[in-house]
Amino acid sequence: MTQTVLSASRSHQVFDRALKVAPGGVNSPVRSCKSVASEPVFIDRADGAYMWDVDGNRYIDYVGSWGAMILGHRHPRVLEAIEDGLLRGTSFGAPCAAEVELAELIQKIVPSMELVRMVNSGTEATMSAIRLARAFTSRQMIVKFDGCYHGHADSFLVRAGSGLATLGIASSPGVPEDLSRLTISLPYNDLPAVEKTFQEHRDKIAAVIVEPVVGNAGLIKPGEGYLRGLRELSTRHGALLIFDEVMTGFRVALGGAQERWQIEPDLTCLGKIIGAGLPVGAYGGRKQIMEMVAPQGPVYQAGTLSGNPLAMRAGAAQLRLLQIPHTYQQLDQRTDRLADGLRELAGKSRTPFQVSSITGMITLFFAPKEVNDFAGAQACDTKAFARLWQALIAAGIYWPPSQFETAFVSLVHSKKDIDETLAAFEEALASLDKGD
Numbered sequence: 001m002t003q004t005v006l007s008a009s010r011s012h013q014v015f016d017r018a019l020k021v022a023p024g025g026v027n028s029p030v031r032s033c034k035s036v037a038s039e040p041v042f043i044d045r046a047d048g049a050y051m052w053d054v055d056g057n058r059y060i061d062y063v064g065s066w067g068a069m070i071l072g073h074r075h076p077r078v079l080e081a082i083e084d085g086l087l088r089g090t091s092f093g094a095p096c097a098a099e100v101e102l103a104e105l106i107q108k109i110v111p112s113m114e115l116v117r118m119v120n121s122g123t124e125a126t127m128s129a130i131r132l133a134r135a136f137t138s139r140q141m142i143v144k145f146d147g148c149y150h151g152h153a154d155s156f157l158v159r160a161g162s163g164l165a166t167l168g169i170a171s172s173p174g175v176p177e178d179l180s181r182l183t184i185s186l187p188y189n190d191l192p193a194v195e196k197t198f199q200e201h202r203d204k205i206a207a208v209i210v211e212p213v214v215g216n217a218g219l220i221k222p223g224e225g226y227l228r229g230l231r232e233l234s235t236r237h238g239a240l241l242i243f244d245e246v247m248t249g250f251r252v253a254l255g256g257a258q259e260r261w262q263i264e265p266d267l268t269c270l271g272k273i274i275g276a277g278l279p280v281g282a283y284g285g286r287k288q289i290m291e292m293v294a295p296q297g298p299v300y301q302a303g304t305l306s307g308n309p310l311a312m313r314a315g316a317a318q319l320r321l322l323q324i325p326h327t328y329q330q331l332d333q334r335t336d337r338l339a340d341g342l343r344e345l346a347g348k349s350r351t352p353f354q355v356s357s358i359t360g361m362i363t364l365f366f367a368p369k370e371v372n373d374f375a376g377a378q379a380c381d382t383k384a385f386a387r388l389w390q391a392l393i394a395a396g397i398y399w400p401p402s403q404f405e406t407a408f409v410s411l412v413h414s415k416k417d418i419d420e421t422l423a424a425f426e427e428a429l430a431s432l433d434k435g436d
């Protein structure tokens with residue numbers, strides 16, 4: 001039996017106030033719930049696998065701060081680390097041992113990151129990584145892939161996923177055309193297109209940046225040999241390969257997609273998961289490249305809050321726990337329980353949908369056949385998705401409010417939570433079939 005959310009009156013009041021102080025009433029577009037024709041619920045608190053809104057409604061949370069909360073909300077060890085840090089001060093703008101400890105953990109778990117620079121978000125990580133790639137190669141062009149989202153820096157807002165796909169923004173006004181011209185966006189999972197582009201722009205491409213598993217167009221997995229092909233083509237043509245592992249890092253395997261597929265990128269970008277819910281990002285890679293970053297080299301990048309002591313402590317606590325043996329088997333089991341249950345429902349549903357899943361990540365695509373690229377995701381029935389989402393939120397399931405995002409399964413989603421979630425999906429899909 002699923003619970004029913006009874007009231008949204010306080011959320012509605014807060015949203016009214018928010019609309020008067022913030023564009024669209026939010027601080028990041030997807031959470032506005034605009035694309036699912038709804039108002040956002042405002043969250044009051046969270047614990048484990050749950051969040052409660054300001055009206056007191058409880059939700060099983062499958063957003064998990066977009067992947068950061070892999071251990072669930074308020075994990076005791078993470079809270080202890082933050083509390084310990086709080087007693088010592090919240091920001092120094094000077095080096096601290098905690099940032100060295102987190103970097104050492106990252107370096108150990110992701111060995112391709114021979115040197116690491118901490119920043120404050122995934123966006124900062126990716127924009128810094130391409131500046132570095134341009135400096136290292138003395139080239140200017142960047143290749144990305146349709147539907148991949150690498151944060152909101154100017155160079156990446158070309159055929160991007162996440163909020164741009166959600167709101168139907170093809171490319172953002174305000175990005176200088178001269179800069180956009182330096183970004184080439186190609187279909188994901190299409191190696192011949194990459195080969196052709198390298199032929200056409202010989203010696204001009206500084207880097208190929210990719211979400212090794214796309215999470216920002218919904219979940220799209222790499223085809224057989226795709227990531228290895230990107231590695232080979234980049235090496236052959238003198239370009240750097242950058243893995244944006246903001247979503248996949250410490251999730252699809254402890255060492256991320258690069259461990260799972262055994263591919264060594266030149267640079268890696270990490271985000272929220274290494275801060276356990278506090279604002280952190282990092283980029284790193286081959287020593288020879290990273291040595292170009294200031295103050296060791298001339299490529300400038302800086303930040304007062306970079307290496308913030310609270311965030312570093314929280315992140316280190318999270319990464320230490322993720323190293324416990326069998327963690328990823330457990331995450332796999334939880335994900336499979338939900339994904340298999342959804343696939344079973346797909347077999348019964350009159351509204352066709354596909355379930356894409358990998359360790360800790362799931363997307364339900366309203367598509368008649370498997371989705372392998374952004375074009376496939378864009379062809380989905382977004383109206384059906386909106387109706388499904390509305391029914392889920394009313395049943396106490398906080399699913400990402402966009403067809404072009406991934407749901408995150410955490411280590412604290414219990415069998416009971418997952419079964420309750422499946423029951424809510426069953427009811428929601430049945431009402432969709434009835435045309436309610």
Ligand code: HOZ
Nearest residue numbers: 028029030031066162216
């Ligand atoms: N770009 C984030 C996930 N891909 C969504 C951020 C948000 O709207 O909160």
